[in-house]
Amino acid sequence: MLPLSEIHAMHQSVDDGWRSPVADAVATRWGIAPGSARYWRSSASHVFVVPPGSDPRGVLYLRFVPATLRARASLEVPADLLAALGADAGVVVPLPSLAGRLVETIPTPHGDVHAVVVPRAPGAELDADDLTTAQATAWGSALARFHLAAAPHAPLVASLARPEHARPRNGGDAFTTLADIAAGAGDAALAEAAVLLSAEWVLATAGLPGGVLHGDFELDNLRFEDGHIVAFDVDETSIGPYALDIAFAVRDLVGSHGTLDEPERPALLSAFLEGYQQVRPLGDDERDVLSLSSTHVSARSLVHGHEVLDAGDSPDDPAWLTDLRSSLAEQDTRSRGVLLAAVRPA
Known part of the structure; x- marks a missing residue:
C-alpha cells in the first residue's frame, strides 16, 4: 500500500466530481479526454476509472504511482508480463499510450508519476461469501x-x-x-x-x-x-x-x-x-x-x-x-x- 500521507495528498487533489488534474495529466498520454477519469481508490497505486460512455474503448482504469516511491520497472515489468501472456492466458492486457508505450512517466501537479492504463476485465467480482x-x-x-x-x-x-x-x-x-x-x-x-x-x-x-x-x-x-x-x-x-x-x-x-x-x-x-x-x-x-x-x-x-x-x-x-x-x-x-x-x- 502507498503511504497514508500519499493517499491523503491524492484525496486532496480530487474535486467534488471525483476528478483530479493529476489524473487528467495521465489521461492525456492515452488520448482520454480531460475530466473523464474519476477517482476510484488508492492502495498499492492510485486508481481512476473512465466510466461507460466516456471513451470509445470502453471502461478504462488509470493506475499510477509517484516516481519518488516506485521505480518505473515496478509497473513496466508487470505490464510487459501481461502483454506477453495475452488475453488467451486469461489476463487483461494493458493499453499502449499514444506513443505506443505500455508505461509512461508523466509530469503532473503532484510530481512525476509512472502510469499504466488497462481495460475493464469482463465478468463479475465475487467475494468469499458468494463463492461456490x-x-x-x-x-x-x-x-x-x-x-x-x-x-x-x-x-x-x-x-x-x-x-x-x-x-x-x-x-x-x-x-x-x-x-x-x-x-x-x-x-x-x-x-x-x-x-x-x-x-x-x-x-x-x-x-x-x-x-x-x-x-x-x-x-x-x-x-x-x-x-x-x-x-x-x-x-x-x-x-x-x-x-x-x-x-x-x-x-x-x-x-x-x-x-x-x-x-x-x-x-x-x-x-x-x-x-x-x-x-x-x-x-x-x-x-x-x-x-x-x-x-x-x-x-x-x-x-x-x-x-x-x-x-x-x-x-x-x-x-x-x-x-x-x-x-x-x-x-x-x-x-x-x-x-x-x-x-x-x-
Missing part, C-alpha cells in the same frame, strides 16, 4: 494455468531483483527483511521470531517447484464469467515457490482468525486446492510447506506495512484517514501475532 465450490475449483485451476503460462517469462520477472530495480516488498525471503525492520524498531520478540522462521523457510523451500508468481491472485483481482476467470494487476509478481502463491491467493478462505491448517472456509479451500491440482499436481513437499507459506504471507504484510502508517494520527486528519490507519494497525497486530505464535512451543 465449483467457482473455487475454477479459481484454483486458473492460478495453476497462470503458473504454467508465465513460466517462460521468468527472466523478465527476475529482472526486478536487479539493484536498480530493488523491490524489498516483493520476492525473496520476507522473514529476513522483517527481521531487520523489527530490530530497527526495537521489537526484539518479532525480530527473533523472524530470524527463526527465515532459517526454517530456507530449509523448507530448497528445491521446491517454483517460477513466476502472480503475487496477489485474490478474488478482488479476478473476474468470473461463465466459468472463465480473468486476472489483472500483477504488480506483486516475483520469483518464488508456487506454494507461496497459493498461500497468497487463499487468504480470504483462511480468514483473519484462521490458519491454513484450520481455515474459516475449509470446503472452499479444499475445492481451490483440488482445482489447482487438476492442472498442476502438488507434491507432498509443497503441501507440507503451505502452512509456513501462509506465515510468510503475514511477514510480507508487515514488510509492506513498514513506513505506511505515516498519517492518520492527528486530530486534524479526516475521519476516513484515521479509520484506515486504525484498520491497518490492527492488521499489523494480527500479522505480528501469527509470527510469534508460529515459533512458540506447542
Whole structure:
C-alpha cells in the first residue's frame, strides 16, 4: 500500500466530481479526454476509472504511482508480463499510450508519476461469501494455468531483483527483511521470531517447484464469467515457490482468525486446492510447506506495512484517514501475532 500521507495528498487533489488534474495529466498520454477519469481508490497505486460512455474503448482504469516511491520497472515489468501472456492466458492486457508505450512517466501537479492504463476485465467480482465450490475449483485451476503460462517469462520477472530495480516488498525471503525492520524498531520478540522462521523457510523451500508468481491472485483481482476467470494487476509478481502463491491467493478462505491448517472456509479451500491440482499436481513437499507459506504471507504484510502508517494520527486528519490507519494497525497486530505464535512451543 502507498503511504497514508500519499493517499491523503491524492484525496486532496480530487474535486467534488471525483476528478483530479493529476489524473487528467495521465489521461492525456492515452488520448482520454480531460475530466473523464474519476477517482476510484488508492492502495498499492492510485486508481481512476473512465466510466461507460466516456471513451470509445470502453471502461478504462488509470493506475499510477509517484516516481519518488516506485521505480518505473515496478509497473513496466508487470505490464510487459501481461502483454506477453495475452488475453488467451486469461489476463487483461494493458493499453499502449499514444506513443505506443505500455508505461509512461508523466509530469503532473503532484510530481512525476509512472502510469499504466488497462481495460475493464469482463465478468463479475465475487467475494468469499458468494463463492461456490465449483467457482473455487475454477479459481484454483486458473492460478495453476497462470503458473504454467508465465513460466517462460521468468527472466523478465527476475529482472526486478536487479539493484536498480530493488523491490524489498516483493520476492525473496520476507522473514529476513522483517527481521531487520523489527530490530530497527526495537521489537526484539518479532525480530527473533523472524530470524527463526527465515532459517526454517530456507530449509523448507530448497528445491521446491517454483517460477513466476502472480503475487496477489485474490478474488478482488479476478473476474468470473461463465466459468472463465480473468486476472489483472500483477504488480506483486516475483520469483518464488508456487506454494507461496497459493498461500497468497487463499487468504480470504483462511480468514483473519484462521490458519491454513484450520481455515474459516475449509470446503472452499479444499475445492481451490483440488482445482489447482487438476492442472498442476502438488507434491507432498509443497503441501507440507503451505502452512509456513501462509506465515510468510503475514511477514510480507508487515514488510509492506513498514513506513505506511505515516498519517492518520492527528486530530486534524479526516475521519476516513484515521479509520484506515486504525484498520491497518490492527492488521499489523494480527500479522505480528501469527509470527510469534508460529515459533512458540506447542
